[in-house]
Every structure is written in structure tokens, then in C-alpha cells.
Amino acid sequence: MAEKLKVAIIGAGLGGLTLAKTLLQQPRPVEVCIYEAWDHWKVRGGKTSQVDGFDVHFHANGIELYSMHLPACTAMRKDLQKILVDSLPSSCIKLGHKLVEITEGTDEVTLEFENGERATAHLLVASDGIHSFARQKIFGGDQPEFTGFRVLYSLSSKHFRADPTVAHVHWKEVDGAGYGLLDLTAGKGENRHDVMIIIMRSEEQVTDRWDSTLVKERLEEFAAHVAPDHPVLGKAVECSEVCFDWGIYKQPTRDSWISPKGRVVLLGDAAHATAPFMGQGANMAMHDAFCLGEILMNEKIAMQDGLKLYETSRKAYCEAVVSKSSMVGGLHTASGFKATLRNNFLCWMMLRTMRKVVATDPTARKPWEEKSPRRFSRFFQQLGKKIQGICSPASHSSQRSWRQDLMTETRLLEFFQRHMHHELECHQKTQQNFEAVVASQTFELEEELRLTFSSQMTLEGLLRNEELRAEAMKQSEREFKAPFRSRLREMQAAAEARLKLQKLFTSVAFTCLGQPIPTEGEPVDTPEAQLNYLKAYKFNEVAHQHFRQQQIDAQQAALRAQAHHHAQQAAAQQVVLQQAAQAGLAQQPVPQQAPPPQGPPAQAPPAAPPAQAPPPAPLPRPQEAVLPQANAPKAKAVPQVPENALRAGPKGPPPTAMPPP
Numbered sequence: 001m002a003e004k005l006k007v008a009i010i011g012a013g014l015g016g017l018t019l020a021k022t023l024l025q026q027p028r029p030v031e032v033c034i035y036e037a038w039d040h041w042k043v044r045g046g047k048t049s050q051v052d053g054f055d056v057h058f059h060a061n062g063i064e065l066y067s068m069h070l071p072a073c074t075a076m077r078k079d080l081q082k083i084l085v086d087s088l089p090s091s092c093i094k095l096g097h098k099l100v101e102i103t104e105g106t107d108e109v110t111l112e113f114e115n116g117e118r119a120t121a122h123l124l125v126a127s128d129g130i131h132s133f134a135r136q137k138i139f140g141g142d143q144p145e146f147t148g149f150r151v152l153y154s155l156s157s158k159h160f161r162a163d164p165t166v167a168h169v170h171w172k173e174v175d176g177a178g179y180g181l182l183d184l185t186a187g188k189g190e191n192r193h194d195v196m197i198i199i200m201r202s203e204e205q206v207t208d209r210w211d212s213t214l215v216k217e218r219l220e221e222f223a224a225h226v227a228p229d230h231p232v233l234g235k236a237v238e239c240s241e242v243c244f245d246w247g248i249y250k251q252p253t254r255d256s257w258i259s260p261k262g263r264v265v266l267l268g269d270a271a272h273a274t275a276p277f278m279g280q281g282a283n284m285a286m287h288d289a290f291c292l293g294e295i296l297m298n299e300k301i302a303m304q305d306g307l308k309l310y311e312t313s314r315k316a317y318c319e320a321v322v323s324k325s326s327m328v329g330g331l332h333t334a335s336g337f338k339a340t341l342r343n344n345f346l347c348w349m350m351l352r353t354m355r356k357v358v359a360t361d362p363t364a365r366k367p368w369e370e371k372s373p374r375r376f377s378r379f380f381q382q383l384g385k386k387i388q389g390i391c392s393p394a395s396h397s398s399q400r401s402w403r404q405d406l407m408t409e410t411r412l413l414e415f416f417q418r419h420m421h422h423e424l425e426c427h428q429k430t431q432q433n434f435e436a437v438v439a440s441q442t443f444e445l446e447e448e449l450r451l452t453f454s455s456q457m458t459l460e461g462l463l464r465n466e467e468l469r470a471e472a473m474k475q476s477e478r479e480f481k482a483p484f485r486s487r488l489r490e491m492q493a494a495a496e497a498r499l500k501l502q503k504l505f506t507s508v509a510f511t512c513l514g515q516p517i518p519t520e521g522e523p524v525d526t527p528e529a530q531l532n533y534l535k536a537y538k539f540n541e542v543a544h545q546h547f548r549q550q551q552i553d554a555q556q557a558a559l560r561a562q563a564h565h566h567a568q569q570a571a572a573q574q575v576v577l578q579q580a581a582q583a584g585l586a587q588q589p590v591p592q593q594a595p596p597p598q599g600p601p602a603q604a605p606p607a608a609p610p611a612q613a614p615p616p617a618p619l620p621r622p623q624e625a626v627l628p629q630a631n632a633p634k635a636k637a638v639p640q641v642p643e644n645a646l647r648a649g650p651k652g653p654p655p656t657a658m659p660p661p
Helices: 014-024 077-087 133-138 216-226 233-239 281-296 303-332 337-358 375-391 399-512 527-582 643-648
Strands: 005-010 030-035 047-050 054-060 063-070 073-076 099-104 109-113 118-121 123-126 145-156 166-174 177-186 193-201 242-250 264-266
Touching (some): 005 014, 005 118, 014 281, 030 118, 054 337, 099 133, 123 133, 133 264, 145 216, 145 233, 166 337, 177 303, 193 216, 216 233, 242 303, 264 303, 337 399
Parallel strands (some): 005 123
Antiparallel strands (some): 099 109, 145 193, 145 242, 166 177
């Protein structure tokens, strides 16, 4: 008797529940256990597809373009999950088991959970979603890729849509950005929910958690900006009970879904998370589960071979659906030329792709059976067999039957020819329309390039004018600063001359005092050096005061001499007048004399005072003296001078101050 197969399923989503249901329905003995991290049932997502039918109408800028019938209907995910949970034994589902460690061996895999429990199994199926812990642990850490799409999702149990059997897709373009608005109905009867979905592009990476709720007022503002004239969007916002702001991510393509030791396999979003624009995320997970369950329950296929068969049957198909779903999202959010191309040519291709994907039935063929040939391949095979039969005379009993078969085949060939001719005409018309659109867009691009070139030339001219203006401003600035720079140089030269004069006067003062002239950098921290500086400073002040007093005395002497001269002239005139009166000449006409000059009488020009020299700069005080340097020579010994002699000043006549050079 074969050993009972033990299968551990991580994640109680639709994929994991469908796999458990498939395994338990088969006659082969199997032990199945589903481990769910949450301690209560938590449904993620909004709807999923089931086999039935409804109509979809496509609109662009308020005009209906196409309509199609899809062999599928929508149902609430939580309702389908409840059906699967109720059909399974309660012992095979364990809630509150968060996986924290996986140890993969050659014969079995060991699981460790956060609550301390351990479990072993022959096969571990990771169906724990896009952020799968098992995938990151066994296959290496990777992060989902942001597709650049963002979805605003509104769900309401209040019925705001008139016809639940018809879905509408409206394409809008606002401010150069494309938006896709989808309204549909999920479920029936008491479980009916009306859904409103807004698809858009987003440079910002929005979280992909379904727990990310959206404020209703924000959704209302967005709806008023994008589609204020939408027939049901306003009602959807008013009746909305749950609003999601959902970032769309996809799983990076990997080389294999099977671990190196063959004891761990991926399923559903853990293997191929996709964008929701074709409604195939949950469907593909359930298809994966059904295919894997059928293979594991086939006793003629070993488990390792079965896993490879499962990967071969599902991997290429799921990756193609992921790629097509992203392409459909790009068509929903197209703008400009791409939107025109979508509305006129690409929409029917999208509809055909969606119809083909939705109509896929995973139960129509066993995974280990060969695929049936395509329609045209089957037609040519039948045609070849019939032609081979016609060419064989033994297969016909009479000439009449041979002619009838020939006429039948001729009609078939004519029908095929007409069909191909019709297809060729359709392709030619499509190509002509496409060429016309391309020519129109090319002309518009050429006009835009011409306008851009003219604008560029204008900007270049403005830039040159600004450069010339900046150069003129720089020249004006240089001319304006030139006088100030020359004046600054003159002031610097005057300051240097004054400094030289001060040094010279200081040297003369030290020489007159009979003290050695201190060199630059000589230390003045000794009492003798400080006293010498004080003596020189005192001598400098006394000499300057004496010089100024001499100048004042000379000016006063000149003024006294001038006053004495005027007094002598006045006395002489008085004497002459008295003598004339005494001589009796008072009545005789006095000879006219020249009027005296106005103002004071002429005086001899006084001697020019000696040029006054600017007061010598005071010597540095002791606290401001030059500090000693490291290698400076020691100060020379200076004789002590009594303090009372310094206060009294030098005895005898004041020293003669030397005029400035």
C-alpha cells in the first residue's frame, strides 16, 4: 500500500482552499492541512470571476465604441471563500499559525510557527500571496514590482446601477492623463454589491494592502475633477460603504516555481501576482490549485515529475496573462495618440484577448494529455487526409463519388479562399487607417517641431541680448569702481607714508633720549623696555607741545608788531593836523591826498610759519607692545630713570622738535 501523502498549504486564500478541496475529493489517500496566519477569517479583494455571461460596453469621451459578451460573471470573493470553507472539514484548517521557519530536507519539510508548534509534510505549497514568506525564505528575498498603476475602488450594497447584467467602461482624458472608469455588479440577490473602479497612472508608489482605506470626501473630489458627467459615478460615491486606494504590483518572473530539493512549490500570487485589469488573479490561483491537485492525485506520476508537469502546464500561460493584463491597464490609461489608436484599432484586439482568457476552462483537458491542434492546423490536417484519399483510386468505388468529393473539397477551398480574402481586406483597411493616422500625427509632430525650433531661436536671441546687457553692466561697474580704487590706493599710500613718518619720529625720539632704537619684533615685556617706551612717548609729547607753543608765540609777536605800526601811523597823522591848525592854515584848502586804503594799513608780510608736521603717532603702550617671538634676541639692559624726573619732564630748555621731512 502506498504511503499517505502529506501536503501542507500555507495561506487560506482561494488558491489554498481550492487545492485542499481538489485533493480531498480524489480517492487517493492524502493528509491535507491549511495553515493561516490570521486568527480569524479575513477576506482580501473584492470580486472574482465564475463561468456565466454578461455584456460589456466600451465608451470614449461619451461615445459608445464597442460592446461584447463575456462568458463570465462576477461574484464576491468572501462568498466564494465561504462556500469553499464550508465544504472542507474543520480539522484541516488551522488559524493563528504564522510561519516563521522552514527547514527543507530531501524527504520532507519541517515547519515552525510563531505559537511554538511544529509540523512536517512531504510537500509544502506556498499560496500565501504576493508577500509570501515561504517564497522569500526558500527562493531568496525579492520585492514585488510596482506597475505604475493605481486603482480607486468603491463598494456598496446599495443598488445604484440600473442593469446588473451590463458592465460599462468609460475612458476619459483630463489634463493630458488617461483614466479608465469601470462600473459593474458583483453577486446576486442579497449578496449583490455594486462596484465602481477608477484606473489611473501614478508615479507615487501606493501601498498594495487592501487595508488602505480612502476617505470618501477625497474620492468625491477626485470624481468631480475627472468625470463630473459620468452617469453613475456620483451615485457610487454617495452610496459607497468601503473605499480603497490600491497600488498595483506584480511578481517578478522567476526561473522556476519549484525549490531545488523539490519539497516546496509556489501557487497563485506567490508565483505570479498580476494586475487586476483582466480579473484573472483569483481565477489563475484556482486554476493552479486544480491542476496541481489533479497531478498529485494521479498515482502513475511521481511527485517530482508531477511538480515539473504542473510548472510546464501553468507557468507560461500565467506569465502571458500577467503581461496581457499590464497591457490592458496601459490601454485603459492611454492618452493622446495612444488613446486615438486604442479607440479606433486596438480595442477589438483587447476584447478578443479578454474573451479568450475568460473563456479558458482548466477542466476541459487533463494536464498530462496532449494539447489539441489549433483550428487552422486541424483544418489543414483534415484537408490533407481528404486530398490523400482523393488521390488513392482504391478508396472510391465509382467515378461519381470521386467527383462529388472533389466538388466538396473545391467548395471548401473556395470558402477558405473567400475567408482569407476577407481577412486580407480587413487587414488592408486597418493598415490604411493606421497609415492615415500616422501621417496626421507626423504632420502634427512636424508642426510642433517647427514651433519648438522658432521658440528656441527666439530664446537664443533673448539669451544673447541678456549676455550683452550683462557685459555692459560689468563694464559700467568697472568704470564706476575705478575712481574709488584709485582713491583707495592713494589712501593706502598716505597711510604707509604716515607710518614711515611715525617710525622716523620714534627713532629720532629714542636718539634724543640717548636710548638704543628697538628693532622690530624686539620683546618689550621687561620693565626696562617698557620704561624706555614711556620715556620716548613723554619726550614726543613735550617736543610737540614746545613746537606748537613756538608757533603760537611767533603769531602773537607778528600781531603785536602790526598793531604797533598802525598806532605809529595814527600818531603821525594827528601831529600833522595839529601843526596845520596852529599855523593858521585851517581855512586854506588842503591839498587832496589819496584816500587811505580800505581795511588795515599795509603791513609787511609776516614770515611764513614753519610747516606744521602732523602730530607724531603715540608709541604703543606697554599692554599693546609687541609680544616676544620664539627666536628673538634678548632685550638690552636700559638704565633706570627716576619716576619723579619722568613726571617733571626734562630740565633746562625744551628740546628742539625736528620738523617733518
